[in-house]
Amino acid sequence: MNNKKNFKHIFTGLSFLFLTSLVAAQTDVYLKLSTSERRPIELVVTSIQAQGKIPQETVARVKEIVDVLSDDLAFSLYFQLTEPPDSDPGYGFKKGQVLAGSWQLLGAKMLLIPELRSDKKQDHLKVRIYDLGVGRDIFAKEIIVDHSRGQAHRICDQIIKALTGENGVASTKIAFCQKNGQHKELSLLDYDGYNLQKLTALNTINLSPDWSPDGGKLAFISFQRNRTEIYSLDMKAWKLQAISQVEGLNTSPAWSPDGKKMALTLSRDGNAEIYLYTLDSRSLQRLTNSWAIDCSPGWSPNGRELVFTSDRPGSPQIYLMDADGSNLRRLTYQGNYNTSPVWSPKGDKIAFVSRINGFFQICAMNVTGDGYVQLTYEGDNEDPSWSPDGLHLAFSSNRTGSSQLWLMHWEGSGQKAVTNLGGALMPAWSPFLPIP
């Protein structure tokens, strides 16, 4: 009897230790997701678990939303999705309970379980993230299904936020120039290429869209008055405002991270130079001064430095300088044609266009001058634009014949076209947008 009691005490003690270590492990797992050496979490999206009798049609329509969510999660790079076995829709569940072992056999660490119930008028979808290691839900969100893709995008971002503390990009948008006969107008897409919206109908050529950091405005170049001028479009008030209409070229607007300034390329002093335009005071400060062409400025995420293209060495190369024009240094020495630099929002990398064997390719390198890598190989690839989390790039490519928008991950993997229009170029990936 005594022995039994002792055993019971030992067992209780062991279970306590075991549980505490589980709690510790749980924190560890979720923190690990946000470290720089990201190891994606193996996730299986299970079949829809219908609560009660629900028509097959409804299940099929909700499945479309779940598929959008799955695509978002897979693209995010935070998860690696494994397919559940097609043959058995009830696989891995017994009377509604998760059979952890069956899923772990597939290599899964977590499950996304979509649960569907219907009342008279509405379908309720509950999205659960079930951690197989600790045997419980670590995220749950119930929505009334409105069958919009935006709903799936929002849940994806909420899952990523809850599990990693980071912002996801599923609800972001991409502004770009859409070819329309002789004209190019600005349009807007969801980040995955759906939900096309026209932004301008100015019947002229409009180029180089650039988002204000709050996502409320777009600066761009317009040929409305038969010369290049910079305008800003307020997307809430649908108001167009002229920013720079000085003599000569007015190009490549780049909004500063604090939204108070804009770096521009102007040629009013003879050749193209970079200027800093303060929006409140409408004052201009010249930052570069050389016989060469200095253009296409881009900001460092802290707003203290600029990256730009200059042909002062005889061919276009990428340079860095402090945002007051001082402390100039050359970044690229590879090849003889490097242009269109964009600084990653994470601060560590700069993507740019390099001419390699007669074709334009997207390349990237560390801001510290090393780690040069070519990211594209087919056709001409131009106009790189970082996602606000710094994990993906949008760009335009003519590899399929006409110029279309493409996305890829930061190291060049997962390249996919997101448009199939008459012609699409100059993508500008939005910042994280406030949820409407």
Place this chain on the structure above:
Amino acid sequence: MKKTILFLLCFPLLAGCGVKREYVRMRDQLDYLETSQKKMETQMTLMDSLLRAQTDITYQLNAEMRTRWGSLNERMMSMDQQYEDQQSRTMTQALPLGASKPDSKGIAPPAPPDKPKDNGSKPDPKQLYDTAYLDITRGNYDLAISGFREFLKLYPSSSLADNSQYWIGEGYYAQKKYQEALAEFQKVLALYPHQDKAAAAYYKSGLCYKELGQTPGARESWQTLIKNFPRSPEAGLAQDRIKELP
């Protein structure tokens, strides 16, 4: 006799009852076994997932231990190195000029290193510099400042020393700590007056003076810049700034 016949007649019946009872008992036992087996299965699945979780934790702990052990090892090696350096320095200082070997009385002096061990325990200079610079671009200014200070302490004669000194100033400037920034930019000018960060340091010193409301200081910095580095991009910027001064 009658009793025997009756018994013989009843025997199959009684036996039948016995068999049936036995059957019921066996079925109960089977049911019990089946339920137990199911329970066991559930428990096994649970144990299995717990075990997997536990294995994961063990791996993580192992990895963490290895990392910690590695860094501890590195620190110990670095301390050993420092101790050896200190020892050899003390020995050299204690030796009278021209003396070949100390009278060690059985204690051997530290053997001269085969090759300079300087870099053995130090972090890689490029890596240290790059990490600090990345902290600047990410806006982690305090981290960046301490990174560059560490760099200067370990590699004071590196070709990146003037850059490090400049970025310390920039780290303060970005935080609007103009007095501290000015002191650091002045240090660039004092220590590395002819290297590539000098012109930028003059320009930034002028900006610090301007922010501090010290117009004469700003003017003087920019004028010296124009005089000393007339062909630098900063000289052009300085001319514009001087025009804006009251």
